[in-house]
Amino acid sequence: MATNAPRAVFVTRETDYELLLARHATREQARFFLETRGQQLAEVEARHERFVDVLHHARTTVPSEWRQTLVRRADFDRFLFGPEDLVVAVGQDGLVANVAKYLDGQLVLGVNPAPDLYDGVLVRIAPERLARLLPASVHDDVALERRTMVEALLENGEHILALNEVFVGHRSHQSARYRIAVGSAEENHSSSGLIVASGTGATGWARSIMEATGIHLSLEPQEKAVAYFVREPFPSVATGTTLRAGKLSGGGLTITSRMNEGGTIFADGMEQDRIAFDWGRRLTVAPSARTLNLVTG
Numbered sequence: 001m002a003t004n005a006p007r008a009v010f011v012t013r014e015t016d017y018e019l020l021l022a023r024h025a026t027r028e029q030a031r032f033f034l035e036t037r038g039q040q041l042a043e044v045e046a047r048h049e050r051f052v053d054v055l056h057h058a059r060t061t062v063p064s065e066w067r068q069t070l071v072r073r074a075d076f077d078r079f080l081f082g083p084e085d086l087v088v089a090v091g092q093d094g095l096v097a098n099v100a101k102y103l104d105g106q107l108v109l110g111v112n113p114a115p116d117l118y119d120g121v122l123v124r125i126a127p128e129r130l131a132r133l134l135p136a137s138v139h140d141d142v143a144l145e146r147r148t149m150v151e152a153l154l155e156n157g158e159h160i161l162a163l164n165e166v167f168v169g170h171r172s173h174q175s176a177r178y179r180i181a182v183g184s185a186e187e188n189h190s191s192s193g194l195i196v197a198s199g200t201g202a203t204g205w206a207r208s209i210m211e212a213t214g215i216h217l218s219l220e221p222q223e224k225a226v227a228y229f230v231r232e233p234f235p236s237v238a239t240g241t242t243l244r245a246g247k248l249s250g251g252g253l254t255i256t257s258r259m260n261e262g263g264t265i266f267a268d269g270m271e272q273d274r275i276a277f278d279w280g281r282r283l284t285v286a287p288s289a290r291t292l293n294l295v296t297g
Contacts, residue, residue: 006138008062009085011099012055013073017048047114054113054127055090061130076102077273086137088130089123096122097200097268100149100292101161107137107144109295121203124296133295143297147221148198151288152265158275162267163292164201166285168255168277169193170262175234177258180243182228183251187240188258192231196253196285199223200292205269215245225249226287252286 014022020030020041031041062068071079076099081087087103089095090111099108109130110123125133136142150162160166169176169192176193179186197206199221209229210216217227226248233241257263263277277283 005066006063006134007067007069007082007085008059008088008134009079009081010055010059010068010070010088010090011073011076011095012070012090013095013098015048015051017044020044047117051090051113054111058088058090058111058127058130061127062134066134073098081106086134088134091123092118093120093122094268096292096294097163098270100163101267103292104290105293107142107293107295109133109137122200122294129297133297137295142295145222145292145294145296147200147292147294148224148226149288149290149292150196150198150201150226150267150285151290152196152267152283152285154265154275155282160265160267160273160275161288161290162201163198164204164268165195165197165206166265166267167193167195168263168265168283168285169231170259171264171271171274172262174262176263177239178263179256179258180230181254181256182243182246182248185243187243188238189230189233189241189243190236190239191233194228194230194255196226196228196248198226198287202227213245217245217247219247222291223249224287226285228253228285248286252284255283255285257281257283 024030024033034041081103085106087106087108090113096110109125111125111127112118112120112123150166152166153159175190177190179188199219202219206229219227228246230244233244235241257277257279260279264274265277266274
C-alpha cells in the first residue's frame with residue numbers, strides 16, 4: 001500500500017460541445033454551424049450536461065482523505081502517472097485505449113457516462129459503483145482483466161505501445177513497401193500496410209479485416225499473443241503474399257522498411273503520434289510485457 005494518501009486520476013476527453021466551442025468561439029456560431037447541417041445544438045448540449053453531471057458524481061465518490069486530479073486526453077503525454085495512482089477513465093471505450101500506453105501497472109476503472117451511446121467493453125462501471133470499487137482497488141480486492149498490449153520496438157530503442165493495434169505502412173495509405181519476417185520465413189511486400197492487433201483490438205479493425213479476407217484467427221484479450229494482418233498484399237515478380245496473417249505468441253514479427261519517405265508507425269488510430277519508418281529502419285512487433293489492468297468489479 002502507498003505511504004501517502006491514494007490519488008484518483010480522472011481522465012477525460014473533450015465533449016462534442018466543448019470541441020464546437022473551441023472551433024467556433026461562441027455558442028451562437030456553433031448553433032448556426034450545426035443547423036446548416038440539420039443538427040440541433042440542444043442535443044449536443046444535453047449530452048455535454050449529462051457528461052458533466054456523471055463526472056461530478058464520480059469525483060464526489062472519492063474518499064475525502066484521498067488526493068484527486070483531472071487530466072484531459074491532450075495532456076496524457078505530459079502528465080506523470082504515479083506508480084500507485086488509480087486511473088478513472090470517464091468516457092467512451094477509446095479513452096481507455098488512449099491512456100493505456102502511458103501506464104505501467106496502474107489499475108484502470110472505466111466509467112460509462114452514456115450507456116445508450118457507448119458499448120462499454122472497457123468502460124463497464126456505473127458511477128454509483130465507484131464508492132465501493134475505489135477503496136477496494138487500493139486493497140487489491142477487485143476483479144481484474146490483464147489485457148495484453150502490443151509493443152513495436154525500433155532498432156534505435158524508439159518504441160510505441162498499443163492496446164488495440166499498431167499500424168505499419170505509408171502515411172498517405174498508398175502502397176507501402178517493406179520486408180517482413182516471421183520466424184525463418186521472409187518475403188518482400190507491397191501492400192496497403194499491415195496491423196498487429198491484440199485480443200482487445202481483435203474486435204475492431206482486425207475484425208473488419210478478418211471479415212473482408214475470410215481469414216479468422218482466435219485471440220482472447222488476456223492471451224499473451226498478438227496477430228498480424230497484411231492489408232491487400234500485391235503479388236509481383238518482386239513481392240509475395242504468403243505471409244499475410246498469423247498469430248504471434250513465442251516470438252515477434254520483424255519488418256524492414258523499403259520506403260524512401262512516408263513510412264509511418266502509429267498506435268490505436270492516433271496518427272499524430274506517429275514514428276517515421278523510412279528506408280532501412282527495422283521494427284519488431286510482439287506482445288508487450290505491459291498489460292492494461294482493467295478493474296471489472
